[in-house]
Amino acid sequence: MNSQFKRGIVELCVMSIMTETDMYGYAIINRLSEFIDVNENTIYPILRRLTKEEYFDTYLVESSEGAPRKYYRMTEKGFAYYMMLRQEWNAFIGGVYQIINEGGKKDEEILRRFTTRTQKEKHE
Amino acid sequence: MKKYLEDLQQELKKRNMSENEIADILADHKEMIESAIRDGMDEADIRTKFGDPAHVAAELSAAEASETETSDTDSGEAWKSFPLTEGIKKIEVELVDDDVEYIGQSNSDVLEIKVNGKFNPEKYEVEFSSGVLKLNTTKQKGFSLFNRLREQISFTILVPENILIGELAHKGVNSDMVFKGVKIAKSKIITTNGDVTIENSELGESSWNTVNGDFNITKAKFESIDLTTVSGDIELKQVIVAKKFSVNGVSGDVKVSDTEFEEIKYNSVSGDFEGKECYAKTTSFRTVSGDVTLDNKTRRDGDTVKHSSVSGDIQIH
Numbered sequence: 001m002n003s004q005f006k007r008g009i010v011e012l013c014v015m016s017i018m019t020e021t022d023m024y025g026y027a028i029i030n031r032l033s034e035f036i037d038v039n040e041n042t043i044y045p046i047l048r049r050l051t052k053e054e055y056f057d058t059y060l061v062e063s064s065e066g067a068p069r070k071y072y073r074m075t076e077k078g079f080a081y082y083m084m085l086r087q088e089w090n091a092f093i094g095g096v097y098q099i100i101n102e103g104g105k106k107d108e109e110i111l112r113r114f115t116t117r118t119q120k121e122k123h124e
Numbered sequence: 125m126k127k128y129l130e131d132l133q134q135e136l137k138k139r140n141m142s143e144n145e146i147a148d149i150l151a152d153h154k155e156m157i158e159s160a161i162r163d164g165m166d167e168a169d170i171r172t173k174f175g176d177p178a179h180v181a182a183e184l185s186a187a188e189a190s191e192t193e194t195s196d197t198d199s200g201e202a203w204k205s206f207p208l209t210e211g212i213k214k215i216e217v218e219l220v221d222d223d224v225e226y227i228g229q230s231n232s233d234v235l236e237i238k239v240n241g242k243f244n245p246e247k248y249e250v251e252f253s254s255g256v257l258k259l260n261t262t263k264q265k266g267f268s269l270f271n272r273l274r275e276q277i278s279f280t281i282l283v284p285e286n287i288l289i290g291e292l293a294h295k296g297v298n299s300d301m302v303f304k305g306v307k308i309a310k311s312k313i314i315t316t317n318g319d320v321t322i323e324n325s326e327l328g329e330s331s332w333n334t335v336n337g338d339f340n341i342t343k344a345k346f347e348s349i350d351l352t353t354v355s356g357d358i359e360l361k362q363v364i365v366a367k368k369f370s371v372n373g374v375s376g377d378v379k380v381s382d383t384e385f386e387e388i389k390y391n392s393v394s395g396d397f398e399g400k401e402c403y404a405k406t407t408s409f410r411t412v413s414g415d416v417t418l419d420n421k422t423r424r425d426g427d428t429v430k431h432s433s434v435s436g437d438i439q440i441h
Contacts, residue, residue, distance in 0.1 A: 025152065042183050
């Protein structure tokens with residue numbers, strides 16, 4: 001898949017989970033890896049960029065078991081940006097669904113229509 | 125872990141990243157990997173979870189590169205120039221991230237547009253016909269999230285100093301706006317995060333809508349201002365508003381000094397209103413917890429002053 005395209009989706013996912021709670025880097029990666037192949041969609045560069053853009057800020061939390069953990073927190077600016085991304089995403093995905101479901105929602109139905117059409121053309 | 129960090133360091137060095145950046149990125153990775161191991165990740169899975177070092181470095185340097193390139197150029201290159209036979213009836217701008225400066229220029233009789241930063245003209249559409257200027261990003265069917273490159277650029281729109289622009293409509297998300305020495309009869313600004321700076325300008329009837337954007341206004345004249353804001357702040361210095369100044373806000377603060385209005389109507393949840401030498405014939409302040417302070421040295425008779433607040437402090441001197 002086009003990498004720019006994927007980057008956009010992963011960014012949307014990262015922002016989405018960050019609206020709920022502050023998280024440390026690995027927790028974000030781990031959460032996303034339940035759904036996405038994170039090895040291919042490296043998360044850290046996205047976190048770093050979103051932080052630089054002030055969509056996130058960070059703070060350290062001391063841990064009894066080792067070095068402090070760096071938490072990421074969504075800023076108000078980040079939330080506004082996320083709202084905009086969501087809007088764009090919904091508009092886009094709505095359009096995509098409309099197109100791909102126009103010929104029926106179920107695979108069998110689409111297949112049936114396709115075969116009847118192509119067979120009819122063969123006979124003609 | 126050591127091997128992974130070393131590989132990453134190598135890859136970052138290859139891409140000419142600065143020492144500071146590299147140290148920062150490595151420290152973040154050390155922290156994340158240590159966290160991961162504490163959370164029970166197997167060290168063998170480092171690459172699957174954090175990505176191949178070469179890939180990570182490439183992503184990071186791509187983001188970095190687009191940042192530095194944009195700040196490189198600053199003088200601004202001339203892009204378009206239009207003769208003004210019918211004046212400027214309207215300026216319509218719709219941009220996502222790009223900043224725009226509107227500047228009044230003396231000894232000029234053309235409308236000029238300059239561009240700063242790494243600019244791809246194919247991504248923008250501009251036209252000027254029958255006195256209407258339109259500037260926007262090329263329509264990318266519905267979804268621009270994926271094609272949005274980080275390369276932010278800025279436009280400077282230069283207009284003759286004394287011309288009155290009929291109308292301005294600027295719609296942006298992160299796009300900052302600057303107005304210097306321009307006259308506009310009617311302005312409509314919609315922005316999510318973009319900040320707006322107005323200096324030595326007249327913006328007529330103004331209707332503004334923002335989530336986070338701040339407004340900074342100095343030495344300017346308006347017919348009226350109607351502002352809706354969530355958390356954006358607004359500051360007015362040496363401003364004249366001939367009619368109504370109306371603010372509907374959630375947490376944004378308003379700061380006013382040396383300014384005259386006919387009427388102030390201020391509604392806010394927790395935003396504060398602070399006025400110094402702030403004169404109006406009619407004022408109405410309503411807040412839930414926002415404080416209102418008016419501090420005027422000379423007393424001028426205001427007709428009606430209505431105010432209410434649930435827990436905010438209202439002080440009018």
